[in-house]
Amino acid sequence: MKLYALLYIFLCYSGIALCQGLNESATIELGPKNLSIDQPFTISVVLRDAENRPAVLFPEIKDLEKRSKSATSSISTVDGKKVVIQTITQEYYASKPGNYLIPKFTITVNGYRLHSEETMAVFALGEAATITEREASPEAQGNEFQSINEAVFLSVLTDKKTVFIREGFALRISLYIAENAPVEMEFYRFNIQLQSILKSLRPANCWEENVGIEEIVKRKIKIKGKNYTEYNMYQARLFPITTENIVFPSIKLDMLVTDNSAAVNVEKKVVRTFRSKAMIVNVKQLPEHPLRDQVAVGQYTLRETLSSTLVYPGESIRYMFKVEGIGNIAAIPAPAVQGNSNFDIYPPEVSQIIKRSYQNVTGEKTFDYFVVPRKDGTFPLGRYFQWVFFNSQKAAYDTLRSEKSLEVKGEDYKLANLSLTGSSGLYDNIENLDSSKRGFDYKKILREITNAVVIVLLITLIWVFRK
The missing domain is CATH 2.60.40 (Immunoglobulin-like)
Known part of the structure; x- marks a missing residue:
């Protein structure tokens, strides 16, 4: 009987602690399951009462390709209390129509493990777009890549060369490797290198809005008719707050490359450095207006x-x-x-x-x-x-x-x-209102009751052991 009592108390304690933790943590939300081929299947993590956006690693899904990531923050006031909701969303694209199994998976957020059950996503061929059109990357069609002939190159790319003050533009850092490149390589001390790269690239005269990339996202694209894999390392939207032109200097990235040229069946790994081209974004002042510096x-x-x-x-x-x-x-x-x-x-x-x-x-x-x-x-x-x-x-x-x-x-x-x-x-009737009455924080009350129950269970557990 004592063993059953201990087991019962342990299960009650674990269940209450788990429910309390999950209630204050996050939830997983899946997007629509019936999609056209040009639409993404989405997985979102929603955090309530979260001022800061945590790092979230989304799962790899077989036959689906990770693409863009977005972050949405909602700030409102309810009954005089500030309410913040953070939503982080990952997009997954299919390469061809069909039924794709989304297996059950787990995402760890703020120390809590969130679970999602198995489901099915159905991608149908859309009428307005074809797979070939969607695979073409907008960045890859620009003039920036017209002179590229290398099998491997590092790129710092913006979507605009000239902007008005306080107008947003995109910044993207990626490494491109051709599918037929005669080399094998892997990232080398990447986190340390990325921090150094961002320190030299981030302009002091810009407001930055970024999604946050906790992992290198790769995708297949075409550049001048050749197949490349893009390894996206960083992306953000920047808003210049002064009229000073924004200079992005040349950056370097060291990669660990496997060298097979020394001898037959002998592999040697060497560090090879890739450099990007420097570039400038021109910033224009707004036309004359009494509110020019405020709008x-x-x-x-x-x-x-x-x-x-x-x-x-x-x-x-x-x-x-x-x-x-x-x-x-x-x-x-x-x-x-x-x-x-x-x-x-x-x-x-x-x-x-x-x-x-x-x-x-x-x-x-x-x-x-x-x-x-x-x-x-x-x-x-x-x-x-x-x-x-x-x-x-x-x-x-x-x-x-x-x-x-x-x-x-x-x-x-x-x-x-x-x-x-x-x-x-x-x-x-303001004089008749009783300002001494206090509002009730039901969430706080529930938390205190839960803590009290947990304490009682712990005391009971100690008492059973002593008996």
Whole structure:
């Protein structure tokens, strides 16, 4: 009986500890299972209440090729508490249509082991794209590779040669090895070399948004009709914050190469150095404008919502001004709000969602306002809410203005009459509110109860041993 009691206590303790750890850790989410050949199967790790993005190594899947990786962070405020959600996503592509088995796998995140069960992904041949078109790499078609004749070469590549200040561009570091290259090689002290490379390449006058590469990602591409394998070591989006041109110096990478030339059946490994070409990205100043040094640069659109279009003076409403698009989302400033005597406009709650990938940094930033009208009338909100930015695609300034209109009916707003009229103003009955009451953190309470149960089980375990 004592053995069964010990076993029962141990299982209860292990189950509770495991559930508590997983509750505070991460979850795995799989993307759609039915796909066309030009679409990726995705595996995502979602972390809640995580300020920092951890390193995540995704599994290798037979017959599927790892491609782009993206990281999305969502920051919002719920009941006055900051909520952060990090999502890290890995894409997998198929080389031909068919059914692909995704075996069960385990991902370790922040010391916790997350499990995913076996599933099946189905890739069908799409109508709009062919396999040949998808295999062609956009980078490999540029002028940068037109003069390349080497079987092995190191490349530092950007997707733009000229940008405006605060406009994003991509940086990519890769080693290319031809399929028919007459050498065998392996990476040599890679982590040490990569840190040295990044130290010399990272410009001081740029804001960096990177996905984070914890492993070398390889893929098959064609360059000038020849088959190469690209070993991607680093990629990021950079946003210049000054008009100084960005210089990327030549970098070197040492590889361990197997040399068979010394004697028959005798292999000798030697260190061979590969160097990239230096390159410059030119940075242009924005055209003259009163807000030239303050505006965001990118491609943006406005989405807005108004909790009610018809209110009485003194009645509070919520107005959401959401900027979404391509650019440095984290650095987006709040819209310019025109001061006036018609409204009380309170500072907004700000939330944002940012998706980082090699192709772009996209997302949205939301400004949630409380607005209290003072007078009756019809008020186009475009007079009060507007946001100026520089459209990098059009190379011109643009303005996002509210298209909402608010109708206010009733007598002029008079602060002294609020308690008598029974209006639903923002500060009605504030003197009757009990500010001494504390809110409940249910997650904290559950954690404390769980810890108490664990302690009781441990005490019971000790008591059983002593008996």
